[in-house]
Amino acid sequence: MRNFHFPGRSEVYSSNAMAATSQPLASETALAIMKQGGNAMDAAISAAAVLAVIEPTDTGIGGDCFALYSKGSKSTPIAFNGSGKSPKNISIDKLKKLSLDSISDHSPHAITIPGAVDAWYKLHQRFCNLDFEALLQPAINFSENGYYVHERLSYTWSHNIKRLQNDEAKSLFSIQGEAPSPGKKMKNIELAKTLKIISKNGRRGFYEGEVANKIVDYLQSIGGHHELEDFYETNGEFVSPIEANYREKTVFQLPPNTQGIISLLILKILEHFKLSEFKFNDPERIHILIEAAKIAYFHRNKLLGDLNSSKQILDILEDNNFISSLASNINIKKSNSIIPPIPHLGSNTVYLSIVDKDLNSVSFINSLYETFGTGISVPGLGTLLQNRGKSFTLNRDHPNCLEPSKRPMHTIIPAMVFNKDKLFMSYGVMGGDYQPMGHADVLSCILDHGLNFQTSLDKPRFLPIDQRVEVEESISRDIIEALISKNHKISSVQHPHGGGQIISIDWKEGKLIGASDPRKDGLAIGF
Numbered sequence: 459m460r461n462f463h464f465p466g467r468s469e470v471y472s473s474n475a476m477a478a479t480s481q482p483l484a485s486e487t488a489l490a491i492m493k494q495g496g497n498a499m500d501a502a503i504s505a506a507a508v509l510a511v512i513e514p515t516d517t518g519i520g521g522d523c524f525a526l527y528s529k530g531s532k533s534t535p536i537a538f539n540g541s542g543k544s545p546k547n548i549s550i551d552k553l554k555k556l557s558l559d560s561i562s563d564h565s566p567h568a569i570t571i572p573g574a575v576d577a578w579y580k581l582h583q584r585f586c587n588l589d590f591e592a593l594l595q596p597a598i599n600f601s602e603n604g605y606y607v608h609e610r611l612s613y614t615w616s617h618n619i620k621r622l623q624n625d626e627a628k629s630l631f632s633i634q635g636e637a638p639s640p641g642k643k644m645k646n647i648e649l650a651k652t653l654k655i656i657s658k659n660g661r662r663g664f665y666e667g668e669v670a671n672k673i674v675d676y677l678q679s680i681g682g683h684h685e686l687e688d689f690y691e692t693n694g695e696f697v698s699p700i701e702a703n704y705r706e707k708t709v710f711q712l713p714p715n716t717q718g719i720i721s722l723l724i725l726k727i728l729e730h731f732k733l734s735e736f737k738f739n740d741p742e743r744i745h746i747l748i749e750a751a752k753i754a755y756f757h758r759n760k761l762l763g764d765l766n767s768s769k770q771i772l773d774i775l776e777d778n779n780f781i782s783s784l785a786s787n788i789n790i791k792k793s794n795s796i797i798p799p800i801p802h803l804g805s806n807t808v809y810l811s812i813v814d815k816d817l818n819s820v821s822f823i824n825s826l827y828e829t830f831g832t833g834i835s836v837p838g839l840g841t842l843l844q845n846r847g848k849s850f851t852l853n854r855d856h857p858n859c860l861e862p863s864k865r866p867m868h869t870i871i872p873a874m875v876f877n878k879d880k881l882f883m884s885y886g887v888m889g890g891d892y893q894p895m896g897h898a899d900v901l902s903c904i905l906d907h908g909l910n911f912q913t914s915l916d917k918p919r920f921l922p923i924d925q926r927v928e929v930e931e932s933i934s935r936d937i938i939e940a941l942i943s944k945n946h947k948i949s950s951v952q953h954p955h956g957g958g959q960i961i962s963i964d965w966k967e968g969k970l971i972g973a974s975d976p977r978k979d980g981l982a983i984g985f
Contacts, residue, residue: 460913469912470972472984477501478959478972479810480516480888480980483605484508487596488812489985491588498812499527499585500593502820503578507597509808510574510841511649512605514631515614515829516806519652519664520843522573523824524712525581526699526874526884530817531965533879537699537712539865540577541846542570542692546863548683550852553860561848561860564623564832566682568845570866572664574824577694579661594657601650601840604643608979612640614806614829617953623833627842630835649840665689669839676836677843688863697765702726702775705905708876714768718871719775720894723754726775728902730785738907741940742790744920747902748946749788751895752922755800758894763857764865770857793945799925802891805829807870809886811961813970819961821872821884873897881963883911887975889956892921896956911960911973919955930954 460466470476475498477488487508488501496504502525510518522541529536553567561567582590607615616637622628628635630646638644656663663669670689677684699710702722709725711718727750736743761771774780787794807825825844832845849867850860858867869890875882883904887896896919903914918932927941928951938948957978962971972982 459910466916467912467974467976469910470982470984472970472972473968474815474985475813476961476970476972476982476984477505477810477812478961478974478980478982479505479509480808480957480959480978481509481512481608482979482981483512483600484810485981485983488810489983490596491593492814493985494588496588497586497816498814498818498820499581500588501812501814502810502822503582503586504593504596505810505812506578506808506822506824507594507653508600509810509824511597511600511646513611513808514842515611515618516826517808517824518826518831518841519575519656520572520831520841521824521826522844522846522868523577523822524716524868524870524872525577526710526712526821526872527585528819528874528881528884531880533876535699535710535874537697538577538581538694539697539712540573540694541715541865541868542573543863543865544570544847544850544860545683545685545688547685548860548862550854550860552683553852559852561850563828563845563848564834566677566680566834568832568848569677569682569684569834569843570847571684571688571692572844573692573694575656575664576661576692580694590660591657594653598650598653598657601646601653604645607638607640607642607644609640610977610979612638618829621828621830621833624835626837627830627833627835630840631830631842646840648838652839652841665692672839673836700772700775704729704901707882707905709901710874710876711871713765714762714772714867715764715865716868716871717758717762717894718873719762719771720754720758721871721873721897722775723757724750724894724898725901726781727753727785728898730782733902733906738903738909738917739937741937744937745941745944746788746790747895747899748920748922748927749794751898752794752797752800753784753787754894755922756797759800761857762867763859764867767857791944795925795945800891800923802923805869805890807888809872809888809957809959811884811886811959813884813961813963817963819874819881819884819963821874821886823870823872823886825870869893871897875901880965883960883962885958885960887956887958891923892919892955895921896958900958911962911971915958915960915973915975921951921955
């Protein structure tokens with residue numbers, strides 16, 4: 459139980475259903491959909507569509523998504539990869555001829571084909587109860603009638619307003635060049651029109667016809683290699699999830715091209731340490747997590763690409779002897795300064811978790827990658843386009859090298875944890891690079907230190923990056939001094955590390971337990 463002398467949040471309890479999202483209106487939408495007879499997937503798609511309207515800094519129909527779905531008490535979740543591919547007409551050679559050595563944030567070459575709408579539609583076809591049009595109606599209503607900007611959203615908006623690139627984006631997502639202040643009402647009539655087309659025509663409304671033609675024509679006009687065939691052939695996939703055991707629980711992630719495997723590598727390294735001997739905020743424990751993360755991120759940067767290119771890192775996950783050797787290389791007394799710098803892969807994301815009355819559960823994440831994606835909006839459509847292709851490298855020998863019709867490495871990762879054959883928790887922790895570290899830290903706080911779900915999200919955060927450790931302002935000076943004594947270079951992070959949502963099922967008591975990260979505007983709510 460939390461200390462009520464300090465500001466904080468309580469866990470949320472419910473018996474019939476629960477939603478945890480980063481915006482109150484999205485959580486409310488999810489519950490309303492379930493009260494109308496929708497299941498957890500209906501609610502997740504509808505809430506994700508609402509977030510595409512009311513959290514345009516982080517997500518949109520111009521982005522990608524991933525999902526894990528647990529049906530009742532089945533012991534293995536179903537995984538869906540809703541990430542788009544590079545254009546089939548792009549190549550390293552073509553970019554080299556443009557004297558490019560990398561792909562920049564705002565370049566049309568960073569725009570991979572958005573996969574979110576295709577994912578929403580395919581998941582709806584397989585799992586949902588309600589009509590697809592009904593799921594998008596709440597998002598259309600907020601686009602047409604407006605929504606009030608919440609505090610964290612305004613904060614993110616104001617710190618990234620300069621990322622808006624073309625006139626269309628600036629007219630849609632700024633007020634005379636400024637970000638909306640908290641409580642300001644915003645609308646997006648153009649997006650409402652696009653959502654209506656998609657709601658009536660399904661995936662064809664985005665990947666064929668008027669919408670696809672406008673996107674391709676505009677991108678070609680600014681130097682993109684995109685073609686209508688790239689959109690028509692977009693095809694999200696049901697994939698086999700990957701897993702690892704931690705403290706007698708089974709943790710599921712999506713396979714590459716996501717960095718879910720990095721979270722599992724951290725956890726498998728941590729299995730070799732008795733973290734329960736420490737308090738969750740003990741500098742010794744924090745040091746061990748930092749060193750484990752550095753090792754895992756090193757392997758990410760070297761070996762992670764799409765599913766077809768990531769055999770070596772997948773093999774590492776199954777090699778317990780190698781994992782043991784990695785753990786044994788951690789010096790309890792001193793930071794390892796030999797590991798190369800971890801490059802910064804900043805992003806903003808929305809994550810949501812839903813559980814319905816039949817205990818179907820969805821762990822769902824949707825993103826434009828960096829804030830406002832490329833900052834490019836196609837005239838007349840009301841949406842921004844992601845810059846996920848920025849993460850491709852132009853080094854031909856790397857698993858994540860740019861190739862035609864290839865998925866780039868993705869930072870966003872939804873997760874589920876099972877206790878034997880039943881779902882224990884559906885959760886996600888946002889924040890680009892922070893996500894694998896956040897997944898491991900939060901789960902360790904719950905399983906190793908007995909923190910409740912809300913406190914595990916509230917606690918101060920830290921992340922090794924660029925040969926330093928970025929800490930939130932809430933980390934005490936005593937902890938910082940102890941880390942410095944172990945040769946860590948400490949710096950204060952400018953913005954909080956991500957956000958997060960958790961829903962747990964207590965099968966014995968028949969209750970749902972929800973938690974929502976105070977670093978975002980959202981909440982967990984049930985009925």
